[in-house]
Amino acid sequence: MLSFENDYSCAAAPEILAALNETQAEQFPGYGSDRLCASAKARIRTACDAPDADVWFLVGGTQTNQTVIDAITPPYAGVIAATSGHVNVHEAGAIEASGHKVLTLPQHNGRIDADELDRYCATFYADANYEHMVFPGAVYISQCTEYGTMYAKAELERIADVAHRHGMPLFVDGARLGYALTAKGNDVSLADLARIADVFYIGGTKVGALFGEAVVFTHHGSLSNTPRHFLTLIKQHGALLAKGWLLGLQFDTLFTDDLYLRIARRANVAAERIREALTDRGYTLTFDAPTNQIFITVDKATRARLESRVRLGFMEQADADHDVIRICTSWSTTDEQVDQLLDLL
Amino acid sequence: MLSFENDYSCAAAPEILAALNETQAEQFPGYGSDRLCASAKARIRTACDAPDADVWFLVGGTQTNQTVIDAITPPYAGVIAATSGHVNVHEAGAIEASGHKVLTLPQHNGRIDADELDRYCATFYADANYEHMVFPGAVYISQCTEYGTMYAKAELERIADVAHRHGMPLFVDGARLGYALTAKGNDVSLADLARIADVFYIGGTKVGALFGEAVVFTHHGSLSNTPRHFLTLIKQHGALLAKGWLLGLQFDTLFTDDLYLRIARRANVAAERIREALTDRGYTLTFDAPTNQIFITVDKATRARLESRVRLGFMEQADADHDVIRICTSWSTTDEQVDQLLDLL
């Protein structure tokens, strides 16, 4: 059946499989100490215009969030996230399992607000009992968000500013970063992100890799902010891949000739076509979002009709009569698949 | 200075100190395996009309919440609590430090609502992605609540019913249980609690003991619901008192001749006098609550005036011009102290 269920349903960009096929007979040292990881890191530093950034490769998103947040959040503190943040909702308690509370802020179409963040911290420190409470210790946001929306550069700068004023690093979950970087209206480049955030990751799993997330600690060298013995922390979280070069190979390929951006853009173009069709035909877009995830609020009959012909994601019940469902394009979505979908709408 | 700051500012009921003085020369075996603990447990079982209940003594409230919740909540699950619940707000992340998320429901004057609890669970299990989420694994409520309010018996029964229907035990934090049991309008006895809840504790620290909380697992014997090797779990949480008989001695005394209820009642009587005076003089009571904690919403000038003459607790800013402050009576509050306070209001 036609599927617009998610952006991780196909294997990988052909360039990655080609690179994999080519290295089949080669022997690599383990755990990321290989030439492909070195090359991929160099390319990512260049793409981020951050020659001192420290780059690490992990396998998946929840794993990366758990490992990074546990490493950057003090033991007396929690991590601030939107109520809709992936770490708060869809990671089976991975953050709490490593000992930290997720402190929530209201979500505004998936985004947190810098003023509300500031007020949260001000209220916390003004509370006479704050030493009996969980300190705000780090800020987690997603770009693009779980609802497909994005932060503008000025918003990111304000959030980072507030976070830093209250002694917190800003961590950006970029599981779908490619789709944000290439969305219409986006004004945040990789270099901006490396300048503004303290740590972020470039998602591979959902943007053309078999798997893999590239974590970037942005203040390396004399200002390194990589947690001490981070390799050991990765290992302790069960997140160190023996054949680390497989991650290096994929990111080396994705960051050659802008492959990462080129394939991500495809998903946005496809989403744009679908959004236009949906609007033309009177569908209700749940969020005003420019990336590869389209949420629509439909009645039960429409949902049933669509789901009988195409695999989609169910998000939540909107009210007794309506559901929110997701149409998700990806780097692998073809024009033909979009045509087929448009025929069904 | 006069103090109505909290209910744990005085040492202990004279009867407890007397008992302590009397046992000064006696040698007891350690860790709760002594005659005083045995006697206290028997008295508590009788008071609860629960001959098969399993009773344990711990030192403090946060410690008890952490140890019990960690023991009764499955590893894939969190504990449901009101947003205002002590475990959610004022325990420095003790629950999360032991690996469990606190899943919050709206608070209604400190209480959760059985229907909202039901809806929360129904929504959870209806979510196509629930296996990626934190399961609801136990329900935590406080009697009386953090705002001095109480659950009626019928409400407790409904909450227990919903909890059990979704496979969760109901845990009642009774840090201030004495004040609930003796409040005007209360219809919940210890026996009711032992029948309705799966585990609860009888607070000593705030009701006349030097320290100590008596945990009651209500289905002992052939139906025991005490977590396996609970003594070891207590030890592992750093919560096993070497001189366990000190806890036995205190609860044995508190449950002799109804001392626990008698001293708790005193605090409610004092609070009642204060509430009447406050109402007479036009103060705004923040909550309609019958126990020993009185919250008033006052303007800044009133707050400053009061705090210059009596130690009170600050709760939170109500708005730009008003604060919520707490007047707390206790088992040790004297008529003279109340008189002095009324002169100041």
Next chain:
Amino acid sequence: MLSFENDYSCAAAPEILAALNETQAEQFPGYGSDRLCASAKARIRTACDAPDADVWFLVGGTQTNQTVIDAITPPYAGVIAATSGHVNVHEAGAIEASGHKVLTLPQHNGRIDADELDRYCATFYADANYEHMVFPGAVYISQCTEYGTMYAKAELERIADVAHRHGMPLFVDGARLGYALTAKGNDVSLADLARIADVFYIGGTKVGALFGEAVVFTHHGSLSNTPRHFLTLIKQHGALLAKGWLLGLQFDTLFTDDLYLRIARRANVAAERIREALTDRGYTLTFDAPTNQIFITVDKATRARLESRVRLGFMEQADADHDVIRICTSWSTTDEQVDQLLDLL
């Protein structure tokens, strides 16, 4: 440079890459709910002669050990392992990070002894203070062991018997299981393992897969011993692969036409040639072991000479003048590589 450094230095068996290339355009549902996982599970159940076994796929060894041990070990208990066990030495504290102590038994060429295990438990329960101690809660062994040695079937049965008598499940780390199954003198089949152990895993990362470990809970169906909501526990440990079918694809391929055993056997044949040459030339084999890891005790000069020509693993200093180094063959070792190595010895 020639490398006998480890058994995870090459990508994957050609059959796996071929399968991957073929599915490039196909869309799969996520998280292991796909046809390839279903097929791979069926093949593994057949290979184990265990129609009711419950099979799960994880990415790496440390991750699998952490997730399984945390799930099968009670909260008041630790996991018993040889002092040389991977979980005790080389997992950066992953077991302790999830809250469990590793309780160690002496290693005998990498193996634990059933009688010592029995004595350990008997001594534990005979200790008057055992409730203040960490209970023995699960038994961890490796087949083949970290030193390349193996357990005979009768030994495994005795260990399982002792474990069960003391209420513990037996967990077998099979990161290199293929090399044990195909070693000279081995008498333990997959079906034996599924009958004897409570849970074990079939290592892919070191035996021809890009990555992946297949966990087998052996008493499924009415006797299922899979931990409750194991999918959620996997997710919580950051171990749930989005593109789960990549794991299914690999194990489906490995368990087609005995590929897993065929490629594993190759490593043992190569190791056998090397061991014979080493013996002929007077080298000291550190352990008497029949699988793909060969440890030799050499003087510093010999070590330096060898390491200048071939990448090997360093294990430890034997004494002031001697080191133990490892020559590791793998499923990908060629006759030419062995020839080259023999020229260098």
Next chain:
Amino acid sequence: MLSFENDYSCAAAPEILAALNETQAEQFPGYGSDRLCASAKARIRTACDAPDADVWFLVGGTQTNQTVIDAITPPYAGVIAATSGHVNVHEAGAIEASGHKVLTLPQHNGRIDADELDRYCATFYADANYEHMVFPGAVYISQCTEYGTMYAKAELERIADVAHRHGMPLFVDGARLGYALTAKGNDVSLADLARIADVFYIGGTKVGALFGEAVVFTHHGSLSNTPRHFLTLIKQHGALLAKGWLLGLQFDTLFTDDLYLRIARRANVAAERIREALTDRGYTLTFDAPTNQIFITVDKATRARLESRVRLGFMEQADADHDVIRICTSWSTTDEQVDQLLDLL
């Protein structure tokens, strides 16, 4: 029955009960922010000749070990202890429950050896795979040890020196510190300890208090080594006593007129009498130790005879025919009790 079972079987020194009786009507602020805690801290700083030391009061030993070790040991590290160390054997896995491995060194009559500590660390950092292992992150020793033995000042200095050279703080468990400070042959004063160790605690529970341990971080002021937000960490571990002044009151009393040392000395004098009698009568002392714990190796018949007349502690089976049992004196042991015991031996 006569009891020499342990040193925590009696309530508290009469001076402490007297002080408690006197403060019965007084109201104190909570959580240690009271005048008695302030006074006790000042007295302890004076006794330690450490005007900048930072003093905290906790309730019990396991709780203190768990809270301090978790706070001073980096997340990628474990704590080094003797195999016989309390944290390794008798705390039900409290250290591992907070995420840290206990790394063991051989015990020599309960003590670790500075050279072995040095070798352990040197070997660790020389291991090519050390980043996959648990770092040595802190050193835990007990003074006196679990076997009643002591470290001489020169040994402590060497251990501290080695620990610091490898970047680790030295933590001294002083649950029975009073008995060490007043033992025959002791050359380590409180001031020495405050100079040599990074953090230690002065045990109250086993030396005359109802309960309580005073933790001393020794480099306060501009060199403070107190973990950040330590109050919050205490709370998070369930270890913050609401009526903190009860701890202040006890330590204030114990450190007035040298009460702590005076009552501790009594236990040693009693133990000395018993040891002499034991030697005279041909008993085998298991350890050569000068403090209040006496271990004797006896045959089964002797053990049975003694235990029928006096409560003693069982330590372990020495061999098939012999057991090690403990005779423990305390601050409360009277001459009459010793006379009675000598009659029984």
